[in-house]
Amino acid sequence: MSSKSYRIFSLVLAILTFTSICGRASEQETIQAQAFGTTTMAGKTFGVTINIEDYSTPAEQKALIDAFNSGGHDEMVKVLSKMKSKGRVRLSSGGVGYQITYIRNIQTANGRTIRLLTDRPIGIGEAMSNTRSRDYDISIIELQLGADKEKSKGSLIPGARILVNKKSKQIEIESYHASAWRLAGIMER
Numbered sequence: 001m002s003s004k005s006y007r008i009f010s011l012v013l014a015i016l017t018f019t020s021i022c023g024r025a026s027e028q029e030t031i032q033a034q035a036f037g038t039t040t041m042a043g044k045t046f047g048v049t050i051n052i053e054d055y056s057t058p059a060e061q062k063a064l065i066d067a068f069n070s071g072g073h074d075e076m077v078k079v080l081s082k083m084k085s086k087g088r089v090r091l092s093s094g095g096v097g098y099q100i101t102y103i104r105n106i107q108t109a110n111g112r113t114i115r116l117l118t119d120r121p122i123g124i125g126e127a128m129s130n131t132r133s134r135d136y137d138i139s140i141i142e143l144q145l146g147a148d149k150e151k152s153k154g155s156l157i158p159g160a161r162i163l164v165n166k167k168s169k170q171i172e173i174e175s176y177h178a179s180a181w182r183l184a185g186i187m188e189r
Contacts, residue, residue, distance in 0.1 A: 028051075028052065028053055028054075029051075029052050029188060029189065030049065030050065030051050030052070030188075030189040031049075031050045031052070031114070031143065031186060031187070031188050031189070032047065032048065032049050032050075032185075032186070032187045032189065033047070033048045033050075033143070033154060033183040033184065033185055033186045033187070034046075034047055034048070034183070034184055034185040035047070035048050035091075035156055035181040035182070035183055036181060036182045036183075036184060037181055037182075038179045038180065038181065038182055039177075039179045040177060040179075041177060041181065046091050046092045047091065047092030048089065048090075048091060048092070048141075048156065048183065049089070049090045049092075049097070050087065050088075050089050050100070050116065050141070050143075051087045051088045051089075051090075052086065052087040052100075052103055052114075053085070053086055053087045054086045054087070054103070055086065055103050055104065055105050056083075056086060056102045056103055056104055060083060060102065061102075061104065063079055063083075064076055064079055064080060064102065064117075067079040068162065072163075072164075073161050073162050073163065076162065077119055077137055077138060080101055080102060080117065080118070080119050080138070081101070081119045083101040083102060084101070085099040085100065085101060086100050086101060086102065086103045087099070087100045087103060087116075088100060089116065089118070089139075089141065098118060098120070098139070099118060100116050100117075100118045101117070101118050101119065102115075102116065102117040102118065103115070103116050103117075108144075110146045110147065111144070111145045111146035111147055111152075112145050113142065113143065113144050113145070114141075114142070114143040114145065115140075115141070115142050116139075116140065116141040116142075117138060117139075117140055118138065118139050119137060119138055119139075120136070120137050120138055120139045120158065120159060135161060136159035136160055136161050136174070136175070136176035137159070137161070138159075138160050138161070138162070139156070139157065139158050139159065139160065140156075140157045140160050140173065141154065141155070141156050141157075141183070142154055142155050143183065143186060145186065145188065149186070149187075149188075152186040153182070153183065153184060153186070154182075154183030154184075154186060155180040155181065155182060155183060156180060156181040156183055157173065157175045157177075157180045157181075158176075158177070158181070159175065159176035159177065160173050160174065160175050160176070161173075161174045161176075162174075
């Protein structure tokens, strides 16, 4: 390789490296919130930290929809569990948290909505007891982030199942608990 060719190759490599680093870094963000129990969980609270490394692609969204259409909730969970991690969610109760395998960033008129979906790890006690909670094997978080940070809000469903209502033919989210946790005090970092 000539000296001139080597310099051009090095320049192209440097540009590609810089572009991939900058493109990736622009999608990384951390969001913190406080979860507040509602109805049966009223009075309970904990912190939530979401580290987003990347967003899901339209192809990944289509894969989940196709899986759900062909085999329902269980087939969708199989596809979800094989997806590459896009980030992590950690509760203030400790530990390293859980990987997030599906994250969408949806632009809205007043800001954006972030939807997260991940397969929920089933604890050993839960598995050994063979409780009904094992059927609720995904976790869902939705954040509605606006220009006015004080009005940003969200919800967390730690154990959920996605079903189709046989009468209305509409998709429904069934929660293991009576209702979702309310997310407030949301801070984007």
